[in-house]
Amino acid sequence: MSITPVQFPSFPTAPTTPTPVAGADAIAPSLTSTNGVSGPSGSGEEFGSMVLDGLDRLEGLNDRADNLAVQAATGKLDNIHDYTIAASEASVATQLTVALRNKAVDAFNEIMRMQV
Template sequence: MSIAIPALAGVTGVAPTQYLQAASAADPAAAATMGTSGADFASVLSSVDGLQAAQSNAQNLAVQAVSGDLEDVHDYTVAASEASLALELTAAVRNKAVDAFTEIMRMQA
């Protein structure tokens, strides 16, 4: 028996700010490495909705497992692992973003 596990949505669509665009105008080599997808910030946060859906699914399966309504315990195990991994990934991305913001704020103008 094989269970298909859907891939987690990656964080995409981060566009450079006006400061990065000004820096890229000063350094053409840096401009070549920057991505400009043009997506807005709300679409980037759609992965948070996926995290909430995964946790909700795992919680519903847990309730079914406890009440005896769940036919296959493996479904709950997979859903719980997926929700846990998604939460860890989201927390790691958030921590990296906070670290980057802190480093940017330490820069001298």
């Protein structure tokens, strides 16, 4: 019986030493527009694509766990540990997504409470 290595999703890990943000020099000049209003230009598209990519990954993890659950229930799954690992990965990814969503909602509510 051979043992296959576990493949975890590629979530970013926290760096041990501070590193400069890639492209920070290119973004900094675009924070002030010609009309004097400050704000990032074009970074909303990048953030939106990151969010959609993360949700697609979460959906893929849940689909894989669901498929393995069906295989385990029907007796077609040889290694039950594949299902338990996939279910754990999907659970952790869902918890992370919910925590990020909660922080985003908290930040939005805090911004809405600011005096203008």
